[in-house]
Amino acid sequence: MFNRTPVDPGFADAGFPGLVKRISPAVLCLIFLVASSTSLDFRSELCKKPPKIDTAFFQNATALAGRGRAASFVGHMRGIQSADRCQPNRFCDIGNSGAFCRKDVYGLKTFCTIALAFLMLCALFAPQAFASETPPGTPSGIPWSDLDGFIRDYVESYIGITTPGASIAIVQDGELVYAEGFGFASAAGDMPVDARSTVFEWGSISKLFVWVSALQLAEQGKLDLEAPISDYLPDSEMPKLQYDEPVTMLHLMNHSAGFEEYVVHFFAESGEDVLPLSEFLVKFQPRQAYPPGRVVAYSNFGTALAARIVEIVSGQSYDTYVKEHILGPLGMNDTVVTIANDADWAKIRDRQAVGYVSPEEGTFIETGYVFMSLYPSGAMNGTAVDLAKFAKALLARTEEDNVLFNHLETLALLYTATHSPGPLTPGIAHGFWEYQGTYRSYSHSGNTKGFASNFHVVPDAGFAAVILTNQVGETAISHGLMDALLTDPAENRHSLPLDPQIEYNGTFLIARNTNHTFTKMYYHFLPLSVEPDFERQQLTIRFAGNSARYEQIGEGEFRLVGAAPEFLHMKNIRLVTDGSRITGIQAPFSDYVPANIPTFLVATWTAAVLVLVVCMAVMVVVYLAKRKRSDQPLGSYAAILLLQIVLFANTAWLAVKMLGNPYRPMDELLVHIILAVGSGILTIVAMLWAVIRAVRTRSWRKVPFVSTVIAAVLFQAYVVYWRFYWF
Secondary structure (H helix, E strand, O other), rough: OEOOOOOHHHHHHOOOHHHHHHHHHHHHHHHHHHHHHHHHHOOOOOOOOOOOOOOOHHHHHHHHHHOOHHEEEEEHHHHOOOOOOOOOOEEEEEOEEEEEEEEOOOHHHHHHHHHHHHHHHHHHHOHHOOHHHHHHHHOOOEEHHHHHHHHHHHHHHHHHEEEEEEEEEEEOEEEEEEEEEEOOOOOOOEOOOOOOOOOOOOHHHHHHHHHHHHHHHHHOOOOOOOEEEHOOOHHOOOOOOOOOOEHHHHHHHOOOEOOOHHHHHHHHHHHHHOOOOHHHHHOOOOEOOOOOOOOOOOOHHHHHHHHHHHHHHOOOHHHHHHHHHHHHHHOOOOEEOOOHHHHHHHHHHHOOOOOOOEEOOOOEOOOOOOOOOOOOOOEEEOHHHHHHHHHHHHOOOOOOOOOOOOOOHHHHHOOOOOOEEOEEEEEEEOEEEEEEOOOOEEEEEEEEEOOOEEEEEEEHOOOHHHHOOOOOOHHHHHHHHHHHHHHOOOOOOOEEEEOOEEEEEEEEEEEOOOOOOOHHHHHHHOEEEEEEEEOOOOOEEOOOEEEEEEEEEEEEEEEEEEEOHHHHHHHHEEEEOOOOEOOOOOOOOOOOEEEOOOHHHHHHHHHHHHHHHHHHHHHHHHHHHOOOOOOOOOHHHHHHHHHHHHHHHHHHHHHHHHOOOOOOOOOHHHHHHHHHHHHHHHHHHHHHHHHHHHOOOOOOOOOHHHHHHHHHHHHHHHHHHHHOOOO
């Protein structure tokens, strides 16, 4: 429940350090008054050059009183230094724009006026020093007193509809101010969710631990984020790159190394089936489809490759490194890096929520837990409160609270943008996805086979939120509630009209695709379409059966104005144009590239192939019926066509299986691989034999031979283009 006081000792500023932080602003004011009284000679009539001020001291000191206050204060102090000399028999007085001289002698009244003015400035520019340290509410403006009721009303309206359970934790100014579970860890309703003890799969939030690990090593001088990864990986482990430009750790952080998605064997059936990280990275490499740094295409492989570099540089397994350098120091005792480690899994197994997939609202089908060889990309399990400890560390404002790094400058570097689509479009900051609410936040969401999660830290507001649910693809709570906590709905909006010179209509494919494997066609049936609405001066974007409206807020930069929660991860996008048409869309997690074949043509082509398969089946029946009465090798022709039908049936069977679960182990695909490759080889052999027989019998000009060859060639062209032989 909501609590303005710490609910976990690990988050409290307790004892002497907390007292020092609370009284330090007042102490600074007292020091200033004492220093002022001793440095001014009230009885002197000779004006001397003012003493030098240690501005570094004031920069450090005022930082304790509040962010952003030091600059104005130090600027004021520098005004004192600018008065190098005054006229004889005058004293130096301090003004807002520097120093000026006054003939009068300072008296006690003048000094008291200056002191009072300074105290007023402290109260104005450092309200945290004299008022409550906690802001009045969430970044979206929800008062703390209303937070529990707001979250409860919101979440309970979805429990049992979009997810069986949810776990939520909120951090404000270093304290865990909210921790609550809703619903059940199992659809059976036998274990209520507890934010402190119920364990959920975090999915891709796990990636943030890879990037923090990399920054820790970079801070120590062991890793150069801009050096080629070939400087760290042995030749035997280097991915097969298609472009000459080197791939760096920053490319991996920005998901811009150019790797395609590769789904085969992504999940394992059990811990025994999990391969060592280095072995999997070599055995199941995706193709590099784009030049480094050109296209953002979210990559599990790229993140795991970065984790492998962490292993090589640190000399430890990634699992061990994270335990020793992140989980241990933060006291994250209810978190495991991978459940493939039996000892770790045993610690949490009896508290682990059950994951589900929901074919329709209110219906939940249990899924298995995630075993991954690429475990750094998404295999972490833990409680919401444990993940909130990680969030608290990312909000550190003093060296005392800075547990993850040796210097606060490294934490500041983490929040520095490394990929920026545009000035108004959030990008990526060292692997953290930027999100524009009332303040800029840094985030990552996650999905596994049965869980969905979301994680945001808002440094400018000292705020962080963790939302965990046990239903894959859940967005109403994980994204909808998160945006309600981060974005003020009454925030002033400005918009620009659409450019009438640009043809906005277009169809685009996600760059995170599998263009070089047998699932290439899948993405062509899930295009993103753009349509302009000049009457509203908005764009309508449709994707996967959902639609959203966007308004232009900068040149080519658009903001979401109305949509289902499924679009909240694409709250801000940027359209890339050549001045007349859209050539690409930059969006969180993946860019979108123009579709080379419109969806309707893909559907038409596929329908034509279905007709072709039916025709081939009829031809097989006819050939077999007439083969004894014909002087042509109709049996060979029938064999060729029958092979095409077998290949089609195999491909259709595989497509149905992959749509149900695209992350299948290679073992499950062996039958399909054998049938596909075998059908292809036999087709070549049968075609050669049919040609030889046709030439010998002089039947190569006759209808059966010509129609058989045309049908087989057309079908094989379809199979090769959509890469149904490539696994």
